[in-house]
Amino acid sequence: MTGCAGCQMEFLRLEDELLDLLKNVEISYFVMAKRVNLEGPYDAAFIEGSISTPRELNELRELREKSKILIAFGDCACTGCIPSILNWVPPAVSAKVYEDFSAIHSKKESFQRIIPLKEFVKVDIELRGCPPHKNLILEVVKSALIQRKPFLRIHPVCIECKLKENVCLLTFEGRPCMGPVTAAGCGALCPSLNRICEGCYGPMSDANAKSLAETFLNKCGLSKDDIARKFRKYSGLTSALFEEANKSYEY
């Protein structure tokens, strides 16, 4: 579907585990990695990307029919991720950037929007991340094999960050870190490298966007536009961040 295929790459990054994995799992369809692909039905389908054209929607519905377990694989599939910024870009802007829409399917066809999978079909598991960490992918595969709910912690990045004993970038440096509203899973990758969290795992289980927006405003000196852009960068469509972003900024 519509995405950058980075999540598929992450699957291939399972180098060390891949051979062990293949003892229990048969990969039927994976165009990026396989020459011969089978048309299903499937026990589990990892679907990457969001929906931006009617063709993709038909394909998604077909896959739902064919698959016992449907896994929204990565942020695009779960929340719309970076492509979802499109939803707030006024048509006039696109017209300035692209003189000719003929090669851009999502612009040419009727959608003109980026929409996550669960808006159309039943999603069994949301595997978050841009891309999801390979350990999370393994957790989902193993859980599917033994028919158990996967243990995907969607508590905030702050937990992983604190466990690494990082100096809190928001508290001590006044930098607009999205950690407090963002789901963990990455191991606090960015804050550990002295970069603020950008929010790429989507909202955490109990995100207090309102309070964080206020903190950004008062403590980090961000404008309301900046806050809206931060909240919309990865998961502006999610109920946790949608309202706050809209309140802060309107086209």
Added chain:
Amino acid sequence: MIAKVYKESDIATFFNKLLEEYNIIAPKKKKQLYEFNEVNDFGEVALDYSTTILPPKKYLIPQKETLLRFTKNEIVSEEPQFKKKQVIFGIHACDLNAFLLLDKVFMDKFPCPRYVKRRRNLITIALTCNNPSETCFCESMGTGPTPSKGYDLLLTKINEEYLIESGSETGEKLVKLAKGKEASPKDFEGKKKVVELTKQKFKRRIDVRNLPDLIQKNLNHELWRLLGEVDLACGQCVLSCPTCYCFDVRDELNLSLDGGTRYKEWDACFLLEFAEVALGGNFRRDRAARVRQFMGHNLGWGGASQYNVFNGELKCVGCGRCIKTCPVGIDITEVAAVIKGEKNVSQVTALKNILANIGEKNARSI
């Protein structure tokens, strides 16, 4: 008790002698803050530190530890193994008192063998704090700035010298590692002065009298609801609390599905998933309820009779880490003050913005 006076250079000698035999953990600088970590050179130790990011409880209760390994036919328990004894060097009174409280949880009625093993392997060399940070309030909790018990050795910096007192047999042996002169009554006077001077530096305090009772009586105080609105539920306060000890136990399968490990890791009552049960039920779904749980456990039911693990002592030791690290500035001393009736809700710093907004809305509706 043996008491000696070391010159600053003696401390380095002493430290190097310790290094030969022990694994040493001490405060080190990390950006503008400090952390407890393994040290291999005295030059790395920051003895003028105020407080560390994470408390030293991480050496008694690891963030994540394997409990056992299993296969289809066999279960093998994992125990902590030590090549050397561990020394924690320069621990402040607040953290030392936190160890004593954790001992009550994990060594008294229901001893945790892993904890006991780690605790027995740990030698504590405490340090009288003379540099409390803005957020510290151990003095009013009766847990600092100098410890009265629980240490093997206690160092107190007096001008350019260190008074070193032993608190156990181990300490008495250790104190002989470096040459120092016998301490005189004058040195103890000096220590008293240092402690007095430090006490004057504290900016925050909690009046603990009746506090557990008052918390119990104020479970529906509007303060909790309002704090729930500003609180980010990021959990930093819980992880950085030296006495919070909640954990989760999980199984992890091998890829081949023929075995795996059972591990234990830190958990936090501030997280939504913490009180979740089967079918998505949750005892503390509201953030407000979780704020109350953390504050209540530290100031209330930690010292209340029906949860008698702490024998009436409060769970909070006044280290101030939760205040220091909170991105929205929630301050446990202000919470206590509101519950005690010394302050009203509108004086709580973290609430000022939302109260201002509510005021504005109310004004608009009129």
